[in-house]
Amino acid sequence: MTKLIVSAGAIPAAFLAACSIGGLRVALAPPDSGAAAASGTQGGAGDGEMKVLAQGLKAATDEVKRFAEKAEGEMKSLGKLTDETKAAADKAITEMNGKIGEFDARLAEVEQKAARRGGSHATEVKSLGQHFIDSEKAKSMLADGSSHKGSARVSIETKNITSATSTVGTGVSAGNSLVPADRQPIVGLPNRTLRVRDLITPGQTSSSNIEYPAETGFTNAAAPVAEGNLKPKSDITFDLRSAPVRTIAHYFKASRQILDDAVGLASYIDGRARYGLQFVEEAQILYGNGSGANLNGIMPQASAYAAPSGVTVTGETPIDRLRLAILQATLALYPASGIVLNDTDWARIELTKDTQGRYIIGSPQGQIAATLWGLPVATTLAMAVNDFLVGAFQLGAQLFDRMAIEVLVSSENEDDFIRNLLTIRAEERLALAVYRPAAFVKGNLVTPTP
Incomplete structure (x- = not known):
């Protein structure tokens, strides 16, 4: 569907409501943006035809605007549109829709041709001889006749004729106009699934x-x-506690050239910068010891697992222990809302079979969300193997964001400016408040052998 951009206020709302516009969508934009939108088409072959089509489209649009102004006057004076004006307006809009369809078809044809050529931004590869022949000085000398006397000096950028492949210390990828590089998509490292934050009540703060x-x-x-x-x-007793806002940050160095030349690299670095913060954030939420610039995590404050009295389990398994931990939280008057496990431990639980070799929890062909004893299971490599955390996450803790993840790029310091380098910095500020430590139970799935 084509979106026609016209100047803001050019077509009154009453006119649009009264006329049968059909499938046309009208987007209001600042004055003069309509012409730019109509003429801003693919470059290269077909520019002349596209300009003609754009002019026809603009004329049709102007006709609609004329009827719009007339309709506005009638609405003010008569309170409605005359049948003659409405019929003429409908005809003008129909013609404009036809121009839009013609413009769309031609634009699609130009885009398809550009795609077959490898895109409108494909770089032409020239040999050293071709650079010379195409130069104005060489053309002038060769045009003098058969004598071919004289000389022509042609300047060519060094990067256009080099065949060096080393990138060490240059910040520039290997490849040049003589031996163009075969650019492949960025091969990144895998991201770890981050889920612990999702279990905790979110919050915002403007304090430190x-x-x-x-x-x-x-x-x-x-x-x-x-x-x-x-x-x-x-009697109820309270203790005033505090959770200071902490900063998690890191930075990268990159040359301006590599960010200019490598398509998608800037956005990729932005993604990795954010992921790096989230990776550390999750470990801090679980195990932060509260010293220095660390968060005071949940695990150091959680209650240690102690099998509740009144329940006897024969041949206890990790599944049994997690159920008892849930009971411990419930007896503390904090019904558990989630479980956090290491991925290895969850895999071991899913692979548990009965005496007939049937899976108790896991299903090789199933896609059921990870749950155990009716609670969601968040698996994360930030949790140590054999550790578990069960608790009332939304009731027992809250995560406050003082500053959401921010990624900044700068070349302001002298060294970066001289070396043509950029510094990419990512940081966030947050605080973790564990309101009720008794709402969380921590322990080992399997008691370590002494």
């Missing part, structure tokens, strides 16, 4: 420190009371 009262004790003395008797007194 989060302060919150944490409940440290509760004595429940509630009881039935006879009429006229004193009511029992319960």
Whole structure:
């Protein structure tokens, strides 16, 4: 569907509502942008024809605008459009739609030709001799006749005739106009699945420190009371705690040339910069020790696993232990909402079979989301093998973003400016508040052998 861009306010809303526009979509844009949009087509062959089509389209659009102005006047004076004006306007719009269709067809043809040629931005490869023949000085000398006397000096950029392949210390990829490089897509390293943040309640802050009262004790003395008797007194104790905002950051160095020459490299670096922050962020959420610039993670604050009394398990398995940890959180009055495991441990659980060789949890042909005992399982390599974390994530903790991930590119320092280098810096600021440490239970899936 073609989108016709016209000047803002050129076609009144009343006119658009009254006329049968059909499939035409009208986008309002700043004045004079319509002409640019109509003429901004593929370069190269077909430019002349495209300009003619663009002029025809502009004329049709002007005709619609004329009727729009007339319609606006009638709406103000009569409160409606006359049948004559409406019919003429419908005809003008129909003709404009036809021009748009003709313009679309020709544009598609030009794009297809450009694609077969390898794109409108393909670089022409010339030999050293061709560079000489195409130069104006050589053409002038050869045009003098059969004598071919005189000389012609032709300057050619060194990079156009070099065949060096070394990229060490240059910041420029191998390849040149004589031996063009076969550019392949960027082969990146795999990204680790990041899911722990998704379990925690999100938040925003404009401060550098989060302060919150944490409940440290509760004595429940509630009881039935006879009429006229004193009511029992319960006690709740709190402790004021803080979660300072921490910064996670790193940077890259890259030459301006390589970012200019390697298509997609800038966006790729941006993606890797963001991923690097998220990778460390997840480890900090789980294991940050709270010292220095580290977050105070959940694992150091979580309650240690202790098998609840009243339940006896024979031949305990990791699946059994996770169920008991869920019970421990429930008995602490914090019903668990999720489980965090290392990918290796989850694979071992999924491969568990019964005495007949049937999978208990996993299904080789299934695509069911990872769940256990009715709770979602977040698998992450940030969790150490054999460790587990069960808890009421949304109730027990909150992650505050002071500054979302920011990626900046600069050449402001003197060294970068002189060397034509760019510094790419990525950073984020966040705070983790663990409101209720008792809402989390940590432990080992299998008790280590002494």
